[in-house]
Amino acid sequence: MISTSAIGKILEKTEACSQIAFTRYVRSGRKPGPDPQLSMRDARFGRVPGRVYRPRAPSAGLRAGAIFCHGGGWLYCSFGRAGRICRQVGRESKSMVVSVGYRLAPEHKYPAAYEDCLNATIHFMKNIELYGVDPANVIVCGDSAGGNLAAAVSQTLAGRSDLPKLRAQILIYPGLQALDFNLPSYQQNRGVPLLFRERAAFYMLHYLNGNASNLEEVLEGSHIPIDIKLNYRKWVSPDNIPEKFKVRGYKPHVLLDCTTEVYETVKRFCEPNLCPLLAEDALIQQLPETFTLTCEYDVLRDDGLLYKKRLEDNGVRVTWYHLEDGLS
Known part of the structure; x- marks a missing residue:
């Protein structure tokens, strides 16, 4: 996958085809x-x-x-x-x-x-x-x-x-939020194949806007205003991650503010249809029984852990399986 990405970038620079088109071709399979x-x-x-x-x-x-x-x-x-x-x-x-x-x-x-x-x-x-x-x-x-x-x-x-x-x-191993790409799992597994931290943000931005503009701001956390981050901190926060998942090289991240221009391009990250972790409690309470699987060596691990906690806090029955040596 790393080789495919590298070749795709070369082909895109030579205007032979886009990196995404090349990757789709390689992944099409039989x-x-x-x-x-x-x-x-x-x-x-x-x-x-x-x-x-x-x-x-x-x-x-x-x-x-x-x-x-x-x-x-x-x-x-x-x-x-x-x-x-x-x-x-x-x-x-x-x-x-x-x-x-x-x-x-x-x-x-x-x-x-x-x-x-x-x-x-x-x-x-x-x-x-x-x-x-x-x-x-x-x-x-x-x-x-x-x-x-x-x-x-x-x-x-x-x-x-x-x-x-x-x-x-x-x-x-669901991806459920785009407010914080500096949660423990995103720091710990930022360079772990198959899903790198940078690629997770790249995919989310392409889904939202069709391009990866403001990728650096999203990665550093300067894409969402501080007041909005604080509003959702009750649900999207390292404080809600069990301590045993923070021992492998996690460092608390300083909250950064953002410019109005950047926020205007990504403000739909706050919509639950795009980031289900941000749905209100009244809706979470109506959800059906849930099975969720997380992998230790996966940037998306903490999205799953945070959603598991939200579901359980709202009375939804959850069966959780964690792969201690798993990759996404």
Whole structure:
């Protein structure tokens, strides 16, 4: 991945192609072959493309259903590229899995990916009888950027009375905030592959604005006014991270203010649909049972830890699994 990034930069400087386009090509991989345990077909959920994985074995009743939002920093991968994990979920849980083909940044900026995942989920829920899925047993899940999208979709649907309630949300090393890229995990794992600290901010900025302008301000923490940071400090703060996660080279970061010009370009970082960690307590309290996975050597670790605490503080049942030697 480091080599791919370096070659992509060279190609971009020579104007052969963009770094993002080259990385997408390298990551496209081979189309998966048939699976003896699952049938696979491409489908559309309203205007959103996707792929349906259905166990071939007959079911005695209605199946469980899973809506999967793939990772890739909102810039990379596809519903097809997510086939490996979708197949595993379908095989192991005997569930029908829907992989959502949301639009990618920077061509399609926020909230395009969120809206696609939300609209695909709503379409699926409204037509659930056509899929033979139990409306009381549907989960939304995702990894990394997909975990961000799954959390945002879950929050949006929490207050809906016209749709079945989600049974659970599964958040696999999710990225959930962009206020503080100097939390302990971002400092400790800043140079740990596969997701470097600088790349995490790069991806978030491309998702938001379609470019990485103000990357340095975001990394140093001078992109959000101090009064707004203090307002959210009850939720986004190293003080809410257990001490055992701070022993590996963490240094408290001094709060910096920002200019109005910079804040105007990134102020939507304060929207919960982009940063679900910032949702109000009244909404958090309505969320379904949650499973979250974090990795020790991952810049996104503390996003997951902070969200876990928020959920538990608001009475939401959480199952947490931490990979002590895990990478994102």
